[in-house]
Amino acid sequence: MDHRARPPLYRLHPARRHQRRRALHLPHRLAACGDRSLRRAAAVFRLRLCAEWRRPDRAQPGHRLVAAAAPRRAAAAGGHCRQCRAGPLDPGRGPERLGRAAGAGRLRVSVLLDDGLDQPDLGGTGHASFRTCGGHGLGPDRHSAVRHGGAGLPGDGGLSPSRHGRAVQHPDLRLRDRRPCHISAVQAPRGGLNHTRFLPEPSPMQRALDITRSRFADWYQAVVRDADMxxxxxxxxxxxxxxxxxxxxxxxxxxxxxxxxxxxxxxxxxxxxxPLSFIAKEADHVEGFAKEMAVVTHHRLKNIDGKLQPDPDAKLEEPLVVxxxxxxxxxxxxxxxxxxxxxxxxxxxxxxxxxxxxxxxxxxxxxxxxxxxxxxxxxxxxxxxxxxxxxxxxxxxxxxxxxxxxxxxxxxxxxxxxxxxxxxxxxxxxxxxxxxxxxxxxxxxxxxxxxxxxxxxxxxxxxxxxxxxxxxxxxxxxxxxxxxxxxGDDDGLRLPPAIAPRQIVVVPMLRDKPEDAEVLKYCEDLVAALGQLSAFGQKLRVLLDTKKIKSAEKRWNWVRRGAPIIIEVGPRDAAGGNITYMRRDQLRDGDKVKSLAVGRQEFVEEKAVQLLVEIQAGLYADARHRLDSNIKTGVTDWAGVEEYFSGDEDAFKGWLKVSWAKPGGAELEAVETKLKTLKLTIRNAPLQQPAAFAPCLFTGAPGVEEILIGRAY
RNA sequence: CGGAGCGUAGCGCAGCCUGGUAGCGCAUCUGCUUUGGGAGCAGAGGGUCGUGUGUUCGAAUCACACCGCUCCGACCA
Known part of the structure; x- marks a missing residue:
């Protein structure tokens, strides 16, 4: 069939692009049926026109809105369009029949557009479909509703992050590991509205990061990026x-x-x-580094055949290595x-x-x-x-x-x-x-x-x-x-005060109102006073964040960056001579952010330095405990090693401290190879050694020292 | 260099299987509302769909090649 012969029902003049976009904007459509739940649901779905859009012949006259939910497979098996399974509806009543999709699936809501709606340009009928994008219906995008709200359904206890906390822990940046998506369809009483909901997994805490340490490698990258490192x-x-x-x-x-x-x-x-010859002087040294050396061979570029390339006439007599x-x-x-x-x-x-x-x-x-x-x-x-x-x-x-x-x-x-x-x-x-x-x-x-x-x-x-x-x-x-x-934690970086570029960050809560000036002045005085103090042998490093972005945004930026103490000052604080502070090492009390109010003078004179020292010590103590309690001793044979490092590779595995005979040469190579099968390496032989040793774990020979083995970066 | 995945708006991603107008969220901008704090509503701007070639009336979608990124290996004081 000649495509040009098709009725251009859905073609809009380019100049009317925005109308088209609006036509595709499901919330508008769903808003027309008056069902707020559906309207909000639409925001978390990806919307697209499906193929049936171009098959108006399949639309039944009189349809207005049809909704159906089905697992992907069912959708495929039943043909490309669900519209015929669902009955006709009045716009005011919402979907009459909803399937149920358990697990990650495709939810299709078919919207038949007819000329009763406010898009006369569209004319005719068609239908749109959208599907879940996994998880709780949100994309893996950390910027979507996960952090900033605007998605989720009201009344289901936690899908709107701004009001109810984060909808679902979304530890995953990839689609293949989507969490199950629970979609339930509730049959409403006759004449009432049906609701399409996502039932979130019970994990409402909203984090500054979109990923937790359960996926450590991805978490690390997220912190480096989100902490602006x-x-x-x-x-x-x-x-x-x-x-x-x-x-x-x-x-x-x-x-x-x-x-x-x-x-x-x-x-x-x-x-x-x-000079290359320098590197070549020490035999082991050359061998060790040869494979990763950048070499400079020319000192000039030349335009040859329109391409800039090293000038053959400018070749260095002796190459240089970086x-x-x-x-x-x-x-x-x-x-x-x-x-x-x-x-x-x-x-x-x-x-x-x-x-x-x-x-x-x-x-x-x-x-x-x-x-x-x-x-x-x-x-x-x-x-x-x-x-x-x-x-x-x-x-x-x-x-x-x-x-x-x-x-x-x-x-x-x-x-x-x-x-x-x-x-x-x-x-x-x-x-x-x-x-x-x-x-x-x-x-x-x-x-x-x-x-x-x-x-x-x-x-x-x-x-x-x-x-x-x-x-x-x-x-x-x-x-x-x-x-x-x-x-680092699930809210981002936590910097030890001693090395934090800014140890205390003051965020004024400004609202474009006259009292802003007073708040600012108050903060400036605070920063000046704090700047006189010293900790770790240096003057305190304090920042007044006057950047013209939302105060809340600022706060979370500093949380992610790991500033040890974040101070917020609003008009009422300023008037009452107080400040509100958060300490990054103890950001939360349960799920809630712990924010403490204290007098400005008291904070400057007593708290500030003391807190920084405390935070430094606290971070160290936590890390110390983790190190000390995860070096396992007492393993004396290879089976014990295998057992300790068996199972899930991503699971936490500490180090083993074992005794060995410190073999060299081929024997050591054999040990190395064996360890490699479990992705292990010998880290080092601690300076502090016991007086006596168990037999060598690898050879059974008398032990001569203890070594740490574990996985490494 | 081997195995796998990915590349679509500033960022994060749908769309590709089954070719037919470039989409969503966040961010940005505007207006109104809101103001002890991760705001709401309405509107707007923004895209060589990694690059090239091929197939086709028509390619983000199919094929081939290339480039780049990520992960797993190899490699790594």
Whole structure:
């Protein structure tokens, strides 16, 4: 059939597009029948015209509104249109017959449009259908009714988030895991209205985030995004660190830099480019990094055949690598700087970016480019260098625990996890809320490996020439990922006050009214007074959020970002000399947000600093408890390991502390392979070791140390 | 590089199976109402449907290729 011959019943002139849109807007249609429930239901459905729209011949004269609900399969089996199953209705009565769909299904409400409705442009008849989109009828979109209301049905006890709390926990961003959708159809008394409802799952709490930690990986991404920490960039694997995330990094830098200097180190800066030949000097080192190196081969672009590309005539004589770490280029400098034992120890540090071409990046945890601090030192004796290695490990441990409120286990890495070219590698390992380990910092004793390769020598007191012993150590922006996964909750990030870019955020409740000025003034005074106070050795960092967006929106933004204390001040607070505050670490009392009123003066003079200290300590205590109570001991055979790590992979699994004989070479490889079958790795051998050991879990040989094993990032 | 999924408005997603006018929610803008706080109502603006080629009278929809993203592997101090 020639399509042009079809009656253009539903074609609108483009200029009348909005009329068409309105015609498609089911609420309007349903509003016409006067059933508020249906009208609201429509808002949570996806609406589309279905194929029958174009089959007016199927419409029966006199139909106005027809509603039917059916599981998808039934709908398919029964043909494409439900309209014939439902009887004709008067607009004022709503649907007369409703099916029942249990589980995720398709609800079809057919609306026959006829010229009795207010869209004369449409003419004729047709019908629209919409279907549930799973869950409680809301899309997985966090922006839809889940957070902001405007959806859900009145009178069913909780579908309208703005009034009744969040309709349904929607832990899922994907359709395949949709929650069952309960649709019930209630036959109304004769002459009354029928109601189409969604019966929500009983989980009414409304969260600042649309996802919970039950899906940890997705939750993590949601926090990074919603807390304004970072985003992905056009360059694969590289990230843009946003002001709030960078602010955290600046706090980390500031304090760690202080501690690094306090232990006698000085900062320098070395080039980002390293001659390829430098990297090649230390055999293990090359091998370890070769596979993830970015290489610069040209120094000019040229327009060839309309395409900008590296100019073949501008090829570098020797390619440069973008530093994955700076041992080699700093070692080169050391070899020139160090002549005599009087030049030792040489203790330096640099804050820099490094590039490692990672296969699977994750914001903060593993990115192609990241920021870090790398310390490099040279010493006269191995003992001195070892002592330095341990000293810096301890700096990392205490920094992590004191400042990030992130408890860690310091220990030595097994041979197979060593830094390429190191004699010994030590790490601090933190436990995330999903039980996985995060290597949060490393400290390497490099022995004379690099000194040999690069000629870092000195004349000793006896006049002979000796090789230096070197160390290197670093922590990176990965720490931020650790903080997120250690402290975050279902409302977003929770920042330890010590590293929060803003420790207290003041949100004035402004309403575009004359008294706004007074509220603002009151807040400014408050911020000024708080700014005079100190905590964690620094002046308080306080922000007055005067951004011109809704106050409520501001509050939740700061909740998601994890500001430790959020203060709200309304006109009545200002008049009464009070403030209202929320502490982020104890945001809720049950399901409700806990908001406390207190006198402004009392808050400034007594509460503010005390609360910050309390929050810091509280976050640490929680994390400490999680770490301590999830390291299982007493497992002595492989079956015990398998048992502990069996079952649901996403379920929380802590670490095991087991005894082993510290095998090397092929034997260690076998252990590694075995562990890999359960996705496990050896995290480290804690510095604190018991006096006696059980036999080796892997070989049965006498044990020589205890190690932690677990899943890791 | 292997397996799976995805790419449609600023954001989140329907629509694709069965080709026939580009949709929904949030956000944005406007007006009215509301004001101890995650507002309501009405209206409006906003889209090369990832890119290309093919099939077709007609492609968001079907086919092929490519690009990109996510997850699982491989890889990773």
């Amino acid at each position: 970072a985003e992905t960039s056009p360059v694969r694997g590289a990230m843009v660190i946003k002001p709030w995330g960078y602010g955290v990094w600046e706090q980390i830098q500031q304090e760690l830099d202080r501690r690094i200097k306090a232990t006698g180190h000085e900062n320098c800066y070395f080039p980002i480019f390293i 530093r994955p770490t700076s041992e080699t280029i700093i070692g080169d400098a050391f070899s020139r700087w160090i002549k005599s034992h009087r030049d030792l120890p040489l203790l330096i540090n640099q804050w820099a970016n490094v590039v490692r071409w990672e296969m699977r990046p994750r914001l903060f945890l593993r990115t192609t480019e990241f920021l870090w601090q790398e310390g490099h030192t040279a010493h006269a004796s191995a003992q001195d260098a070892e002592a330095e290695t341990m000293r810096m490990l301890e700096v990392y441990r205490s920094f992590s625990e004191d400042y990030l409120a992130m408890p860690v286990i310091a220990g030595e890495k097994p041979e197979n996890e060593r830094f390429p070219g190191a004699v010994a590698t030590y790490s601090i390992e933190a436990m995330m809320q999903d039980g996985k380990a995060l290597q949060a910092g490393t400290s390497h004793f490099l022995g004379t490996h690099f000194a040999e390769a690069q000629g870092i020598k000195f004349q000793d007191e006896a006049g002979g020439v000796s090789l230096c012993n070197t160390t290197s150590w670093g922590v990176s922006t990965r720490l931020i990922g650790g903080v997120i996964m250690t402290h």
